Amino acid sequence: MPIITINDKQIEVEKGTNLIDAVKKLSVEIPHYCYHPGLKVDGNCRMCMVEVKGPRGFMPQIACNTPCVDGLEVKTDTQVIKDMRRNVMEFLLHNHPIDCPICDQAGECRLQDYYMKYGKYDNRSTVEKVHKDKAIDVGPLVVLDQERCVLCSRCVRFCDDISKTNELVISNRGVHSKIGVFPGTKIENKYSGNVVDICPVGALTSKDFRFKMRVWFMKTTKSVCHGCSRGCNILIDHKDEVVQRFKPRENKQVNDYWMCDDGRLSYKNINNPTENGIFPPNVGINDQISTTSATLATIANKNRFLEATEKGQTLEYDEAVNKFKSTIKSFKSRYSPKSVAALASPDSSVEDNWLLKVYMNDIVGSDKVFGASFRAEGYYDDFLIKADKTPNRKGLEYLGISTNNDDLIKALEAKEIKLLIVMNNDLVGEGGEKIKSLLDGVEVITMATHENATTDMANLALPTSMYSEKFGSIVNFEGHLQKFDKVFDTFQMDDSLAIPEWEFFANLIKDFSPEREYFDIEDVWTEMRDKVSGFSGLSFYEIGDQGISIPKKIQKEQELRDLEIKKANEEAEAKALEAEQKPKEVIS
Numbered sequence: 001m002p003i004i005t006i007n008d009k010q011i012e013v014e015k016g017t018n019l020i021d022a023v024k025k026l027s028v029e030i031p032h033y034c035y036h037p038g039l040k041v042d043g044n045c046r047m048c049m050v051e052v053k054g055p056r057g058f059m060p061q062i063a064c065n066t067p068c069v070d071g072l073e074v075k076t077d078t079q080v081i082k083d084m085r086r087n088v089m090e091f092l093l094h095n096h097p098i099d100c101p102i103c104d105q106a107g108e109c110r111l112q113d114y115y116m117k118y119g120k121y122d123n124r125s126t127v128e129k130v131h132k133d134k135a136i137d138v139g140p141l142v143v144l145d146q147e148r149c150v151l152c153s154r155c156v157r158f159c160d161d162i163s164k165t166n167e168l169v170i171s172n173r174g175v176h177s178k179i180g181v182f183p184g185t186k187i188e189n190k191y192s193g194n195v196v197d198i199c200p201v202g203a204l205t206s207k208d209f210r211f212k213m214r215v216w217f218m219k220t221t222k223s224v225c226h227g228c229s230r231g232c233n234i235l236i237d238h239k240d241e242v243v244q245r246f247k248p249r250e251n252k253q254v255n256d257y258w259m260c261d262d263g264r265l266s267y268k269n270i271n272n273p274t275e276n277g278i279f280p281p282n283v284g285i286n287d288q289i290s291t292t293s294a295t296l297a298t299i300a301n302k303n304r305f306l307e308a309t310e311k312g313q314t315l316e317y318d319e320a321v322n323k324f325k326s327t328i329k330s331f332k333s334r335y336s337p338k339s340v341a342a343l344a345s346p347d348s349s350v351e352d353n354w355l356l357k358v359y360m361n362d363i364v365g366s367d368k369v370f371g372a373s374f375r376a377e378g379y380y381d382d383f384l385i386k387a388d389k390t391p392n393r394k395g396l397e398y399l400g401i402s403t404n405n406d407d408l409i410k411a412l413e414a415k416e417i418k419l420l421i422v423m424n425n426d427l428v429g430e431g432g433e434k435i436k437s438l439l440d441g442v443e444v445i446t447m448a449t450h451e452n453a454t455t456d457m458a459n460l461a462l463p464t465s466m467y468s469e470k471f472g473s474i475v476n477f478e479g480h481l482q483k484f485d486k487v488f489d490t491f492q493m494d495d496s497l498a499i500p501e502w503e504f505f506a507n508l509i510k511d512f513s514p515e516r517e518y519f520d521i522e523d524v525w526t527e528m529r530d531k532v533s534g535f536s537g538l539s540f541y542e543i544g545d546q547g548i549s550i551p552k553k554i555q556k557e558q559e560l561r562d563l564e565i566k567k568a569n570e571e572a573e574a575k576a577l578e579a580e581q582k583p584k585e586v587i588s
């Protein structure tokens with residue numbers, strides 16, 4: 001690997017690493033506007049100037065177009081560089097409106113940050129600024145302010161090279177250059193929100209987030225989008241138990257730097273509709289953008305299910321838990337343990353589904369745990385969006401829970417099931433008339449995050465936490481295991497007593513077997529790593545921020561086993577050879 005020298009300190013980097021990224025290893029910052037690691041290099045803003053050693057000594061050049069090679073020597077903090085950065089800032093801000101007090105980007109704006117770090121010049125301009133258009137509606141999710149734009153072309157390159165929809169263009173010349181959409185077009189691609197994320201200034205802002213919240217008031221939690229089986233890595237920005245927005249989080253193995261618009265807006269499912277801000281929940285959702293958007297808009301308008309009900313009547317949570325226990329007991333004795341079945345959920349975490357299975361197998365004494373889901377497939381493409389709109393179907397497979405819908409249908413048709421526990425799965429709403437008629441005569445207990453057709457018809461319905469209200473993990477369509485963190489507790493929303501599914505079943509298991517205690521999620525993993533072959537040797541903590549590819553892990557383990565076998569065989573062969581070559585004892 002090449003060794004490079006930054007400000008007289010040496011580091012080893014991967015060959016070809018971009019210099020801007022390489023220096024981060026030394027906690028050195030090279031300021032930049034137009035460079036983005038997910039886009040092609042354009043080299044237009046000149047903010048990333050550094051001095052690089054060449055035949056004529058150290059000379060200024062842009063860092064973003066400087067791949068690391070062995071022996072590269074760079075200085076990032078000379079007076080020449082400091083002056084250049086200050087001059088670039090002065091140029092960029094010359095016609096900028098400086099309307100930070102009314103700009104949504106304030107607090108996360110590179111013009112603000114870099115002015116304070118690298119600018120700090122006194123304004124020398126005495127002429128009127130060049131004015132351009134403001135608050136232009138350029139798409140269902142995006143608003144453009146041309147005056148704030150620094151013409152870095154990140155957004156243009158995103159639409160040209162990533163979404164490949166080419167809506168944006170820089171027109172005119174010199175000081176009159178401006179960003180805009182081609183006449184008669186809008187930024188209507190399914191990934192349009194990403195241009196807002198990558199705009200380094202407040203030129204492109206989110207219609208949905210605009211004027212909702214100052215960024216410095218929010219807290220951020222790492223999570224994973226549950227909108228489809230891709231599982232894009234996200235950051236959840238929230239304040240006072242209300243989620244304000246989702247932003248993509250880098251993960252090269254899953255979503256690179258991006259996320260789709262439906263996933264971005266799916267934060268509205270977490271909040272109650274009234275908390276989704278001054279804009280209606282379907283702002284930015286346009287049926288032409290995506291066929292799944294209509295579904296999302298419906299879900300986003302659904303109330304959270306926060307209180308237990310019995311046949312539609314509100315029930316104290318503790319009463320509901322007791323009712324749950326007594327119902328199981330009564331069906332077990334009236335029929336048999338196997339008359340009780342459970343429907344696991346591809347929307348719930350690996351841990352939730354595991355403890356449902358453990359509860360059913362070990363406490364109820366039934367092996368009837370199904371992983372059916374009747375959610376319709378939706379729009380998909382060859383970039384990120386998957387047709388399967390459930391996030392953890394693969395996780396069920398790793399846990400040994402069948403995801404074949406026919407298995408559940410056959411069991412219902414055979415009238416084997418008298419009591420069905422439906423965990424976080426709108427079986428009635430998504431299964432349609434066929435399922436409804438098959439459930440005739442079956443008592444249903446459900447656990448749900450939202451009001452739905454199953455909570456409406458269930459004999460007993462208990463609220464449960466959403467993924468944002470618990471720690472957990474899911475496995476995406478490729479077998480990539482990823483963890484998500486808790487944003488806040490469900491009880492912080494309208495005092496609901498809902499708890500995560502795994503905690504609910506952990507309590508029930510402990511009731512029957514006090515020695516089996518799952519104190520926290522790591523205890524669930526202690527059990528899973530011994531019993532689920534794909535998860536062997538893992539802990540929740542070890543999943544890390546970037547997740548773990550289970551197929552690759554299995555392959556690696558297999559390779560190690562093969563290597564050990566090969567080594568053992570070689571040793572055995574060598575021993576045999578040695579024995580053969582030993583001079584035989586002559587018996588006289």
Ligand code: SF4
Pocket residue numbers: 148149150151152153154155156179198199200201203204
């Ligand atoms: S709108 Fe933003 S991303 Fe696009 S060119 Fe201007 S500053 Fe860059």
Ligand code: SF4
Pocket residue numbers: 225226227228229230231232255259260261262263264384385386
């Ligand atoms: S592609 Fe799927 S997982 Fe990614 S942001 Fe969109 S809905 Fe969420």
Ligand code: FES
Pocket residue numbers: 031032033034035042043044045046047048049062063064065
């Ligand atoms: S970041 Fe290098 S020229 Fe813009």
